[in-house]
Amino acid sequence: MIRKLKALKILPLKHISPSQYYSALNCPYKLVLANTFKYESLLPINANAHFGSIAHKMIELISRGIVVNEESFSECWNDLINKKENELRQKGLGSITPLKYFVSDFALKKNQLRHFLERRKNKIAKHEQKTTNTYFPEVKLTNLDHSIYGIADLIIKNGSSVVILDFKTGKVHIESIDENGGSEKLIKKEYELQLKLYAYLYFLMHNVFPTSLFLITLDNNFIEVPFTQEDCENVYKEAVSFLSSTNSIIEKQEFELIAKPSKENCQYCSYRPACNYYSNWLTKNFEHVNDLGGLLKKVNCFNNNSLGLQMQIGNHEVLINGLTGSLKQGFENLIDKKITLYNLRKSKNAINATANIFTITYA
Ligand code: SF4
Incomplete structure (x- = not known):
């Protein structure tokens, strides 16, 4: 496929979402380009990434109690797979369908989702008599002017307890070296910032902080993200200030201040074709990408x-x-x-x- 890009009119950012914030910190220009192209990727996304959205939806449907047994599992699974494959064919990506041949560990991932359902069923059976939880899926969280805006996958309320949860289908930890030279697992910074922003947005809307924040992984681990109210407020203030400083750079067209080409930042950036800073970087670094x-x-x-x-x-x-x-x-x-x-x-x-x-x- 040979494509041409039209001349770009860079638009100011109206808002930033908690899930975009960390990646935007590494290269703010990526967010500027994404916003300009209305978040439509300029490059094809591989089969694993397409599958990620299906797995995410299945976890959500199981957590919301819509998928409750093998029958509803198969029905929703087939429906999501068919819809995604049709979408790929319409976008000219029929060559990566059927997805089961192109997604790595397809059968294993499907089984992980089945186990997720089983564990959820067991948990519900165990607490059936006692639980008074109320589940709120896909909750919009925003500040007053909607400049920081996102959707939390699930909020569970029980009396005065409020838990915000987000589903993750990939790795949630990074390995790090602790002060004694041993290795320790840390929650990825991007997820930590995302949940802390959700917590502060929740506070702005309800005048109370959530009780706890959790990531739910495909193997049904509930990983708590520790936070303090001060932490969340600081992350929020930094995000607001980031948005305002980026818009001021857009206004002055000083994009060289916010474009950060590097192998780490650019190799998965979907806006590489529109980025002159990457093109220049590529002429000297093409052996690495x-x-x-x-x-x-x-x-x-x-x-x-x-x-x-x-x-x-x-x-x-x-x-x-x-x-x-x-x-x-x-x-x-x-x-x-x-x-x-x-x-x-x-x-x-x-x-x-x-x-x-x-x-x-x-x-
Ligand atoms: S290609 Fe690299 S420098 Fe350009 S916007 Fe994307 S991440 Fe930033």
């Missing part, structure tokens, strides 16, 4: 209806194979022009690359 940008010099056609491109990147001549023959004319029109190919397959630190179903070219 799966994108290549440079002058297209030659298009080679092979007998198996595939294409190979010769590109000039600085002093390097680079070869890219595995592109579909149907793009021949499109690439020939771009000879001697600058193009960038995203999501290539490369061996570690290699220069040459191979295209795959997720590869996209921007001219």
Whole structure:
């Protein structure tokens, strides 16, 4: 696929959500671009990421008591998988369907969800007589001017006790070295900030802080996120100030102050094609990521209806194979022009690359 980007009109940020905040701290320009493109990714998302939204929805449905047995599990599961696969086909990503062949550990993940349901059923049976919990799924939490706004997956109330929970399908911990040189598990900063912001937004709306904050993982672990009220207030104030300073930079168009290109920040950023700072960084660092940008010099056609491109990147001549023959004319029109190919397959630190179903070219 060869795409062109229209000229950009960068828009001010109206709000920031607790789940975006941490990633925006690492590169505020990513949030600026996401907002400008209305949060539509400019690059295809891999099958595992698409599956993540299905797993998240299943955890939510189980927690809300909508999925309660094998029958409702299968019904909701099939429905979500079918909808996602149809959506992918409509977006031209039919080549990563059926998802069961492209999502890593698909069967294992489905089983984890089944176990999640079983444990939930056991828990409910155990507490059936005693529990007076009330469940509130997908609760909107916001400040007065809606500048900080998000949706908590679940709030459980019981008398004066209020618990805010968020579902996570990936890892929630990072390994860290403690003061004695041993290793310790820490909750990822992004999740900590997200829940503390939820807590403060809840306080702003109800004049009372939640009793506790929890992350729920796929293996049904309830991981408590400790907090103090002061902590939450500080995180909130920093988020408000971040929003205001970013908008002032947008107004002055000083984007170089907030674009932070690096391998860690950019490799999964969906807005790389629109980011000039990344393009410049890429010319010197292309050996470390799966994108290549440079002058297209030659298009080679092979007998198996595939294409190979010769590109000039600085002093390097680079070869890219595995592109579909149907793009021949499109690439020939771009000879001697600058193009960038995203999501290539490369061996570690290699220069040459191979295209795959997720590869996209921007001219
Ligand atoms: S590509 Fe990198 S520098 Fe550009 S917006 Fe994304 S994370 Fe920031």
